[in-house]
Amino acid sequence: MTTLLETRYRTVLRLLPAYYREDREEEMVEVFLWDVDRDTQDQSRPTLGEIAGVAALAVRSRLAATGAPRPYALLGSALRHFALFAVLLQAAAAVVDRIINLTWSSTHGGREWDMFLSGFTGRGALLGAVAVAQWVLPLLWTVGFFALVHDRRRLARAAVLLAALPTLWPLVEPLVTEWAPSEPWFAVTSALLAWLPALALCAAFHRDAPPAALPAGTPGMLYTACCVVMGGSLVLLPALADAAWAPATCFVLGALGWLLLRARRADSTSTGCGAVALAALGLLLLAVRVAALSPWLGAPLPAAFIGGALAQTAALTLLVVTLALVARRDLATR
Template identity: 35%
Template structure:
């Protein structure tokens, strides 16, 4: 039995609004329900109707923006919500930089292998590996929709390789960090989120591309370099008291453990370095994150 005097439609709207954070609902739930129910006074409608698809989509979008708040668009946002949004956006950018690394490595590997005798032609879908390059440039220019569509290219590559049993395991392992951070990119950079600082990130993008050149010649070495830089920057973030970058790098370190452990199991010349770096990444993931104390 529902509350007396509360229609089924109102009850369904209130259930839908539970996707919003509690701090937001405390101030706005009654107002929003009132707007939804305005001019809907037909008894049959109130008994049997459900929230529309447009309203549901709008509430879900608002849920993302409020759970991952940014800037001064929302008022009364708890500090932990602001930090959460910043960490998700930082993790999304780290994933995009990793995508640049993979894209450059793919270009170099194709160029190096071009012209070799008995070299099989590259499949057409490998062009999708260049998606992170387009996504990086688009995001720095504030074109978020294009950035998200382009960043989805590695996801499509992973799906295509599902039809090629010999490539499934390798692609699944090495693309896992990109897939997870792609989700962070889509969620974190909503329409109210700030545009990333282009000048600073261009240097990071250049560094990712340079590592990609190394990775194009030797995949294991390039990947080890990415992991080592992650650990070094994690230490720098701790010393500087950069909570956002430190937390994002902790999560990023966890994601990199999967491909590194794959290299350890596969053995070869990178067995010892990969094992040692995996241990360092574990320490980077569990190490405390310090926030700078402001005077």
């Protein structure tokens, strides 16, 4: 006769995908009920620790690596590619932004340097601490990227979660200060661009997942290339630069390079996971690009700035559509 506790355990186990329950459900129920007196089972419930453990297992089994049905294996691989590409992009963007900022402030006279320092001082303890955190914590994207490619997963998780924290401040600031919200859509899309990869890394690079693998080159070479592309886009075209310009430029060139590399290799074993990941990342960047541009439409700004931003928006849109079509074709042929 089924007890109430067994029914409750089976209800919790429904968090797991069907393929996993078919193989392990009976065994897991037996383990859960092993040391519980049958006379007390109708008055007992699964513990919070047991529920949390099953929930974590449900994430791992749905983002599987090997031995799982193809849809789950593909989902896990696509999410791992997405996290890797996005963390690389964020890491390079954070470093380049700070190098450009420091270089400009320190080479254009004392007034510019005083303006740079004033962002951290004279604003009160809370805002000063927030300004320091916003400047320092995003540098941990670089720590997270190199920890990930060297299979230091705990360090990578901690680093990217801390690096993403500053993106929450524009959403929280109106609640704790008297400042009115500034460009809320840009704040929301920027937070999504940071937190979705961070959470994807934490979920998809579980203990059963394979090590992170880049499509070409070494981690240091690709990181340096991203920094050079972003820095060059800001130095060569300063009139077009806003918060979305450098990351979007790097993505456009990187995605084009990935498509060319894929075509040259004629890799018949491709599963489409890289294309899916890049399409998702491109869609996020497109949202950030549109959110950054929309407040300036209709404003008396140089035509070069508006034209450059619109051209970048069109390039991102075209790339996202192309990558989605490539991913659909690859997935259909496997």
